[in-house]
Amino acid sequence: MPATQRIAIIGAGLGGAAAATSLQQAGFEVNVYEQAPAFSRLGAGIHMGPNVMKIFRRMGIEQPLEAMGSHPEFWFSRDASGEYLSRIPLGDFARKEYDAAYITVHRGDLHALQMSTLKPGSVHFAKHLSSIEETGNEVRLAFADGSHALADIVIGADGINSRVREHLLGVEAPTYSGWVGHRALIKARDLAKYDFNFEDCVKWWSGDRHLMVYYTTGKRDEYYFVSGVPQAEWEGGNASFIPSTQAEMFDTFKGYHPSVQALIENADDITKWPLLNRQPLPVWSKGRLVLLGDACHPMKPHMAQGAAMAIEDGAMLARCLQETGVSDYGTAFRLYESNRKERASRVQAVSNANTWLRTQEDPAWVFGYDLYAHPLKSESAA
Template identity: 30%
Template sequence: MRLKEKKISKLKVVIIGGGIGGAATAVALKNQGIHADLYEQAPVIKEVGAGIGMRPPTVKFFKDWGIYNEIERKSEKSSFMQILTSTGEVLINEEWPLLTNNPEDRWARLIHRADLIDIFFNQLPSESIHLNHKCDSIIDYGDHAEIHFDNGNSVVADLVIAADGIRSTVRSKLFSNVEPVYSHTHAYRAVVEEKETFNLAPDNTFKVFVDGETGNHVYFMPLHHRKQVSFDVTVSSADASWRPEVEKKDILQCLENFDSKIQKIAEKIDNYTCRSIYDIDPLERWHSDCITLLGDAAHAMLHHQGQGANSAIQDGGVLAESIRDAATIPEALQIYQARRKPITDKYQELSRRPPKVEAKTAFPEKSVFETP
């Protein structure tokens, strides 16, 4: 159906998944005058995760959507990233790469994941948010789709946007049965009070401590507006359990070669979020004529380049623009994939390169994406 024959404002759009990608897409569509109903499997939206770095191409969308001022209030501007040895010797102190045509855009904005999702949800009408809805099955009729949820409810939509994560039901049923790929690493994450970090984060520099012997990492992201620091321990592990059960003593053992201050920080943390780290190999296709994948459902990547959340948000912005500019939904989805897939394919590859003590740059993406 041609969009000019059916006004954009009348489109029935369903987003499956209320994480960063799904929520950002709902805001992007609203900015184009498109109402979307968002269906999330969790019973409540609660504070989860830790810090993430928002890059200038992502922040541009925040400005377009009229939410930048709130983002600015709840984030910190970081100009540098450091790679350090496990004992704190600085190996690389590097400006963030230039990813836009503005030479001033060598920065990232550091924000807590929960604050970002709150900002998105605060832009959406409450009646458009449907919790406790886990997608059970989906039927593609060509020009529309029917979604069934495990609570017995079902909906029909002109366009379905599947932002349902790395273990996407929509992807497995319609596009690819590709299995997530285990990276043989775990991430143990927490947010700690700034006053308990022994002044290891005096400014807004994002730091990665690397143990050259074991390959273990500690990511240290200041969130000064919260008076907190995001603390992420990434270690090698043969345990592929999705949510491994790890005791504090095991985490401390992984940090034996690290600065005593880092060990003391880890010792004080009572609650870690423990995850095995997976990604997927690039897909050949993300969409049909009325259904598309977005974010991790389309291109899950490892966290080493910090591009997972950025990519999902940019997906949402580009998808909304593609719908605005296209004559039909199928055309819009083709434009969306053509614009986004080459970029996310490359970031999926780059994300498999963890920081190393012998690295020449903190940003392997510079050789591909940095604007001359």
């Protein structure tokens, strides 16, 4: 492989891993640098819609992911009393209409599957990026452990607190959105004593808050909830999350349906997370550096499409680089932004507004999207 093909990805999350797999499959030399000391089963539940499953089909992991995930027949929305607000068909309908399944799964299990597709030795852990230096014909990366790496282009897939973004646009902390999310996993067997139908995928709504609930495994042995709740101030300082309690949850969802109360009763390890935002970025790339996912367009999780947008970003960036080659990275980056910005910005706006599927609507513009189905939009059309 010629030296003009070296690609460094900062961050081995879902978006970084997707970009790495797509680029390696296209024949590029890719190294991924992750600040965590090792891979671990982090996170909890996550949705993967047909728009992403079609990307995983190309990567060769669609079928094993389907085997490990839960397959909801509907996305239900219900008000606090239990009345249905919407019934969005998934299941066989999604396969027929959108050409792929809709699943919910544990994020760590999905991530492990993605990591298994990467070439051995191409992921480097315990690499905390400390500085970036662009020279005339390459980028020099320095890490906190004293090591260095050289690349022709660098992809910043390092999240909302991206160091690559800081190099491009300066240091600026994300803003607290005024919302928090509570998260907990529940053993499904603990719910067997209740005479409720704990649905595969349901979002409980009231005027200013919600609770999203779904299974994370094909065995349906692990149930998960994540909330969206307004809170004027974040009490956790710089912590990414803090412990919460059943008492706080009971107070937060007072008056909700008894099945919601049952979920809270059986959630022992509840955490609370600040939901952070950034203003839309003026640029997605500069020089030999380019951003994707939360480093580029973070959004509230209320649409269950944040990780999907990062994965779509990674696949589209790979497609554009395959079109131009790394030596013409400037054209590739402009193509990437032209073909991603409108969609990612629309999803970001809908997700932040927290209106997605609350009422009966057609989700085809999200789920029916096929990243590979259309010619690349020219950079001048951005």
